[in-house]
Amino acid sequence: MHPSPSTCQQCAQRFNSVFCKAREEHVEVINDKKVCNIYKKGQLLFHEGAHPFGVFCINDGKVKLSHQGDDGKEQIIRLLKAGDVLGYRALLSGDRYSASAVALEDTQVCFIPKDVFINVLQHDAGMAFEMMKVLSDELHRSEIKLTHLAQKPIRERLAETLLFIKETYGFEADGITLAVKLSREEIANLVGTATESTIRLLSEFKKDGMIELDGKKIQILKPKQLLATANLQD
């Protein structure tokens, strides 16, 4: 993990986040009030149903955001990385959290209190606009996923999910190994299917030579073939 920055002004993620357009004075206020923290792998940032007291800004690491289905089954709705902010949805809607956030690896996070975040949003048009962009993009992603979930077979959705993981977290130094370790169950909860189906299809993908499996390490051998399998028209 990278060293913690002393200030938001120097933060590596500053221009890579929703704060990229925030005015200097506002960044200073945020810097004064933020609280940084490290969450160990598997640790909970917040839990579905809890009241939000602010937003979290990932400085380094990886986080999953997931709903609890009515029967208790997890549905992963977002994967977050450095520069991403989370917890804003509930804050803006005035709701409680509708999802839980869990660190996928040791993760360094800054917490920005609710009133500070809201206040800056209301006085900084540039940042407010960036926030709307983030929300719009998330909404877009969610609606596309909804359509695919309704209309595409699991094989295509799994291929798409592997490519999505690649887009989000990229590769290890070797250029082919996905830079995140997810259990088969987590991948299934991302795809929206049963764990066994995911395992079976991953084996098939391996047999077809598209991927290589070594425990939780997944290598993408033939990205083009995987893309064809995902059958995306977007």
Next chain:
Amino acid sequence: MHPSPSTCQQCAQRFNSVFCKAREEHVEVINDKKVCNIYKKGQLLFHEGAHPFGVFCINDGKVKLSHQGDDGKEQIIRLLKAGDVLGYRALLSGDRYSASAVALEDTQVCFIPKDVFINVLQHDAGMAFEMMKVLSDELHRSEIKLTHLAQKPIRERLAETLLFIKETYGFEADGITLAVKLSREEIANLVGTATESTIRLLSEFKKDGMIELDGKKIQILKPKQLLATANLQD
């Protein structure tokens, strides 16, 4: 359909929309630049893939917003009514439209040009905040639907969809007939299933006495039983 208002200031939907917190001066600007129009049932407001030139504000009527799946199958992602704004997602993301909007009945719509809408958003913190709320609420709804799509059987999703239609459009004067006419195919495209499955399940619901069917007219006879069938924990 209600008579067209002469101005945004007098519009019945003003305080029932994202403009509710907009400052008077901004409402005036919008009023000066808006263009009102009537779309006949079935008419297209905008098409997936087109470039957005502004946002649409529904004064009276009903509109469906839908994606085209990769195989050409429609997925209805939102149902809109008076007071709702549409077309903002693409505008804010700087994308082309990712969905098409079609009038479900004769609908009166005001068009607000892109630059006017963006300009007001950037100078009116109150309205910007309302816009973020709208986006957050939509995102929430979309993510819940995603989870249900991934985890719930069609029977439950259909019951939920009927209740959702009720929430959105309410009843006719009789208090039990859904105030919108949708084809079985449209209901299926809202639920995310095949038309035949929807038809079969609607027949079952009727046999169970939960609903009454008369062509496109759907009456909700036992809302509680329907709610139980939807099996919602939210």
Next chain:
DNA sequence: ATTGAAAAATGACAAAGGTCATGTTTCAAA
């Protein structure tokens, strides 16, 4: 290195839901 629990893998089977074929009804245009 051992070991025990969790995760992964695999097979058998069942259930859900989609597809196709076909018949019936509706409804608007002639």
Next chain:
DNA sequence: TTTGAAACATGACCTTTGTCATTTTTCAAT
């Protein structure tokens, strides 16, 4: 009023996917 296309309805069937049971592997704690 007739009529023809589109929507609705229903049955038969089959594919996909989920569930359950069992075995194998992995991996971290001792």
